[in-house]
Amino acid sequence: MQFVDEFRNKELIQKTAQEIARRVDPKIQYRIMEVCGGHTFSIYRFGLHELLPPNIELIHGPGCPVCVLPMGRIDEGMSLANDDSVILTAFGDMMRVPGKKGSPLELKAKGRDIRMIYSPLDNLKLAIENRDKKIVFFAIGFETTAPSTALTLIQAKKLGIKNFFVFSNHVLIVPAIRAILDSPDMRIDGFIGPGHVSTVIGCQPYEFISKNYRKPIVISGFEPLDLLESILKIVQQLQEGRNEVENQYNRVVRWEGNRTALKVIQEVFELRPYFEWRGLGFISQSALKINKSYAQWDAEEHFQLNRIVLTDPKSSQCGEVLKGVLKPYQCKLFGKVCNPEHPVGALMVSSEGACAAYYQHTGRKEGITDSL
Numbered sequence: 001m002q003f004v005d006e007f008r009n010k011e012l013i014q015k016t017a018q019e020i021a022r023r024v025d026p027k028i029q030y031r032i033m034e035v036c037g038g039h040t041f042s043i044y045r046f047g048l049h050e051l052l053p054p055n056i057e058l059i060h061g062p063g064c065p066v067c068v069l070p071m072g073r074i075d076e077g078m079s080l081a082n083d084d085s086v087i088l089t090a091f092g093d094m095m096r097v098p099g100k101k102g103s104p105l106e107l108k109a110k111g112r113d114i115r116m117i118y119s120p121l122d123n124l125k126l127a128i129e130n131r132d133k134k135i136v137f138f139a140i141g142f143e144t145t146a147p148s149t150a151l152t153l154i155q156a157k158k159l160g161i162k163n164f165f166v167f168s169n170h171v172l173i174v175p176a177i178r179a180i181l182d183s184p185d186m187r188i189d190g191f192i193g194p195g196h197v198s199t200v201i202g203c204q205p206y207e208f209i210s211k212n213y214r215k216p217i218v219i220s221g222f223e224p225l226d227l228l229e230s231i232l233k234i235v236q237q238l239q240e241g242r243n244e245v246e247n248q249y250n251r252v253v254r255w256e257g258n259r260t261a262l263k264v265i266q267e268v269f270e271l272r273p274y275f276e277w278r279g280l281g282f283i284s285q286s287a288l289k290i291n292k293s294y295a296q297w298d299a300e301e302h303f304q305l306n307r308i309v310l311t312d313p314k315s316s317q318c319g320e321v322l323k324g325v326l327k328p329y330q331c332k333l334f335g336k337v338c339n340p341e342h343p344v345g346a347l348m349v350s351s352e353g354a355c356a357a358y359y360q361h362t363g364r365k366e367g368i369t370d371s372l
C-alpha cells in the first residue's frame with residue numbers, strides 16, 4: 001500500500017476490526033497503551049475506539065511533548081521574555097500552554113516579544129536580522145524534534161552566531177515508558193509504540209520491554225489501518241504468549257533508526273541526570289541538556305535561570321490522565337472549566353493531548369461531574 005486512502009479503506013478497516021474481535025478472549029480485559037499523542041489523535045479522529053471489542057481498553061500515554069512539561073519549567077522559559085533584550089520563540093503548540101501566570105500567547109498580548117516559528121532555523125534568521133537582541137528558542141519535543149534543534153545549533157556554531165540561545169526541554173520516550181512500567185498503579189498489557197520517535201531511534205531501544213517486562217510492543221503508523229493492525233498484532237502476541245518488539249510501521253521506521261539524526265543529537269546534547277515530567281515526577285536520564293561544546297548557546301547557562309517548582313492547580317487531574325489512571329472526561333474540570341478555548345491543563349492544548357482529542361472528536365463535552 002502506498003496511498004493514504006488505502007490505509008483508510010472501510011472494508012479493510014472493518015475486516016481488521018472483526019479479526020481483532022474474533023481473536024480476543026472475552027474473559028480477559030486487555031489494557032493497551034498508545035504511547036504517542038499522534039496515535040491518540042488518530043484513534044479519536046477516526047473513531048477507532050468504537051470499532052474495538054469492549055474488553056480492549058486504550059490507555060493514553062505520555063507521548064505529547066507539551067503535555068508532559070511541568071508548569072514550573074514553562075514559567076522558567078517564560079521568565080526570559082521579561083528581559084527587554086530577549087525575543088522568545090516557540091512552536092505554535094507551545095504558545096497556548098498555560099503556566100502559572102498565563103501562556104506565552106497571553107504574555108505576548110501584554111507586550112512581551114514572543115514569536116511563533118515554524119522551524120528552528122527561523123531562529124538563525126531572526127538572530128542575523130536582530131543583532132542587538134538575544135533570540136531564545138523554547139525547544140520542546142521528543143527524539144523526533146531534537147535533531148532539528150541540534151542541527152540549528154551546529155549551524156549557529158558554523159556561522160559564528162552569538163546572539164542565539166536554546167532553552168532545551170527535549171525529552172526521551174524510553175525512560176518514560178520504563179517509569180510507567182515501574183509505576184505500581186499501572187497495569188498495561190501491551191504498547192502501541194510511537195511511530196515518529198521510532199523513525200529516529202529505531203526499534204532496538206524497546207527490547208527491554210519484551211525482555212525485562214515481558215510485554216509486547218508494536219511500533220505503529222498513524223492511519224486507521226495501521227493502528228488496527230498494530231492492535232491485532234498485540235492481541236495475537238498476548239494470545240500466543242509472546243512478547244516481542246514488532247514493527248508495523250516498517251514503510252517508515254528502520255530497525256536501526258536514523259543514524260544521521262542520532263549522530264547530531266549526540267554531537268550537541270548530553271543526558272540530564274534527571275528531569276521532571278508532569279504526572280510522572282522525576283525520571284532519571286530522561287531529557288537532553290546542551291553539552292559543554294555548545295554551552296555558549298545554552299540559555300540555562302547564559303541566563304543562569306532559577307529553578308521554579310510549581311504544582312498543577314489542585315482541581316486539575318492532568319497527572320492521573322497522563323498516567324492513564326483516569327480518562328480525560330473523569331477529570332473534574334473537563335469540558336466546562338477546561339476546554340480548548342480556555343485550557344487549564346496542557347493536555348487540552350495540543351491536538352495530540354488526550355483531553356483535546358476527547359473533547360474534539362468524541363462528542364463528549366462535559367466531564368462526569370461539573371461540581372467544583
Ligand code: SF4
Pocket residue numbers: 315316317318319321328331332333334335338339343344345346347348355
Ligand atoms: S481536563 Fe484539563 S485539567 Fe483536566 S486533565 Fe484534562 S487538561 Fe488537565
